[in-house]
Amino acid sequence: MKVLVSYWTQTGNTKKVAEAIFEEIKGEKELKKLDEVESLEGYDLAFIGFPINAFGPAAPAKKFLEKNAKGKNIALFVTHAAPDKKEDFKGYGLDFEEFQGWLARCKEPAAGANLVGFFDCQGELSEQIANFLKKQEDPKLRTFGELRDKTLGQPDASRIERARIFAREILKKFRG
Numbered sequence: 001m002k003v004l005v006s007y008w009t010q011t012g013n014t015k016k017v018a019e020a021i022f023e024e025i026k027g028e029k030e031l032k033k034l035d036e037v038e039s040l041e042g043y044d045l046a047f048i049g050f051p052i053n054a055f056g057p058a059a060p061a062k063k064f065l066e067k068n069a070k071g072k073n074i075a076l077f078v079t080h081a082a083p084d085k086k087e088d089f090k091g092y093g094l095d096f097e098e099f100q101g102w103l104a105r106c107k108e109p110a111a112g113a114n115l116v117g118f119f120d121c122q123g124e125l126s127e128q129i130a131n132f133l134k135k136q137e138d139p140k141l142r143t144f145g146e147l148r149d150k151t152l153g154q155p156d157a158s159r160i161e162r163a164r165i166f167a168r169e170i171l172k173k174f175r176g
């Protein structure tokens with residue numbers, strides 16, 4: 001069985017999750033940036049990761065999945081500045097239900113795939129990105145810019161551990 005772990009990242013958070021997942025895979029495996037992957041042919045299972053950008057999947061990942069995911073065994077992993085625990089949403093001024101919609105949008109480009117799992121966790125909002133978001137016209141994106149302090153240090157060790165558990169569960173499920 002050949003397993004691919006591939007990710008698109010802007011500031012490194014999704015890469016950290018990708019590396020943790022990769023470490024859990026025994027046997028034939030490859031870790032690649034998404035722009036280094038031409039197709040998913042030849043892989044029995046692919047973990048594909050990306051950040052949420054503007055309430056949905058980052059554009060390069062969306063494009064990649066729309067082109068390549070159909071009929072493939074895929075596990076998605078996603079990082080985002082929004083919290084990953086329902087009880088934390090109030091403190092952020094964000095709506096949990098709306099956030100669920102963003103996660104659903106992340107799955108849409110893989111609609112034709114056999115989606116074997118989905119993982120998400122919070123990732124730090126970089127200073128540069130926070131400043132960029134604070135200047136946007138969309139008030140919701142500006143709200144995000146203000147969230148940086150609450151995201152510092154993410155994904156932390158507990159989230160990386162959750163990613164490892166996710167990987168192990170998927171591999172177990174997939175191998176049967």
Ligand SMILES: Cc1cc2nc3c(=O)[nH]c(=O)nc-3n(C[C@H](O)[C@H](O)[C@H](O)COP(=O)(O)O)c2cc1C
Nearest residue numbers: 009010011012013014051054055079080081082123
């Ligand atoms: C242009 C832009 C838009 C973003 N929009 C959202 C968003 O809608 N929701 C969210 O939770 N995080 C948003 N973020 C934050 C990133 O998803 C988060 O910091 C992520 O962990 C970055 O991953 P990376 O380090 O792998 O690039 C946005 C970041 C950027 C750069």
